[in-house]
Amino acid sequence: MPTAALAAEIAELAEPGDERAIRVLEAAAREVTPLALTSGVAHLRRAMELALPATPRRMRLAARLVPLLWETGEPEEARTLAREVVRTPPDAVTHAQMPGTGPDGQPVPGAPGRGASAPCPAPP
Incomplete structure (x- = not known):
């Protein structure tokens, strides 16, 4: 069964936090968005509804949805979601990937990376 067809059925039956349903909806959005933008938006919206609030998963879905909302002429929703x-705040895994920040997400003075004023290397 194609992912998009499965997504329509799962979207109706899934409960909040259902990671499998979220994955199917996200895959369906990737599959249909190039051909049917509004269907892709609908799948991502439903995936966001199922994702638990303020979780990294929800934020990744939201980040994918924002530009699609702009494309479908829904700038207010795009702004709100952005x-x-x-x-x-970033989750621990995302935070660990951001060099130069402390546990609170603030720049660490003198640390190389984000927020630091380290000199740029000279070109070869």
Whole structure:
């Protein structure tokens, strides 16, 4: 059964936090978005509804959904969702990948990476 067809059925039956349903909806969105943008948006919206609030999973889905909302002419929803993404602190895994920040997400003075003023290397 094609992912998009399965997604329609799963979307109706899934409960919040159902990771399998979220994965199917996300895959269906990737599959249909190039051909049917509004269907892709619908799948991602439903996946977000199922993702638990303020989780890394929800924020990744939101980040994928924002540009699609702009493309479908829904700038207010895109702005609101973008604000939510920006205001949500990164999870521990994401934070660990951001050099130059402390546990609170703030720049560490003198640390190389994000927020530091390390000199750029000279070109060869």
